[in-house]
Amino acid sequence: NAGVTQTPKFQVLKTGQSMTLQCAQDMNHNSMYWYRQDPGMGLRLIYYSASEGTTDKGEVPNGYNVSRLNKREFSLRLESAAPSQTSVYFCASSEAGDTGELFFGEGSRLTVL
């Protein structure tokens, strides 16, 4: 039972570099999400995909892009990383877009120098 799988788990980037965080779920869920978590800030939604073929901005989308590649996969891209993007990133999925019952991946810890 893999659930939600994120890669990589750790990454160090230099300012201006680009990278993609990958996320895949095997629960046949329709909705997928990307959150970031910073100390004292809680979980903040970056982008979400209510269903295959759709994506929408969340609370903090600036500096990020996403792709819902298929029903299973939802990737998050940083085109030009900045130190302010140092954070822990969580991918999550849910059966439908109108439920708060999310299943989270293990997280990806990103440091931008």
Next chain:
Amino acid sequence: QKEVEQNSGPLSVPEGAIASLNCTYSDRGSQSFFWYRQYSGKSPELIMSIYSNGDKEDGRFTAQLNKASQYVSLLIRDSQPSDSATYLCAVNFPGGSYIPTFGRGTSLIVHP
């Protein structure tokens, strides 16, 4: 403005005691409420959901909802050191995507 407020803590309780975690939210029209537990360095996991006023019990956990007061709480009975974690309250606000908005979490420490 969608806001979910939690006391950051830490809340420290002795083993065997009842831990009471509280959460308030900004929109009286909200219908769905969730509690997630997050151990240090780990991802959040859903432990309780509640949709109607009153209490919902699951093992040692009880969620309490009062929509009129815009207040949801989580009680943990017979607290164990393994309950030490951060507890995140999440609320689905109406009028949009119904994506849950998370509070900043309350750190709970259960000491032997």
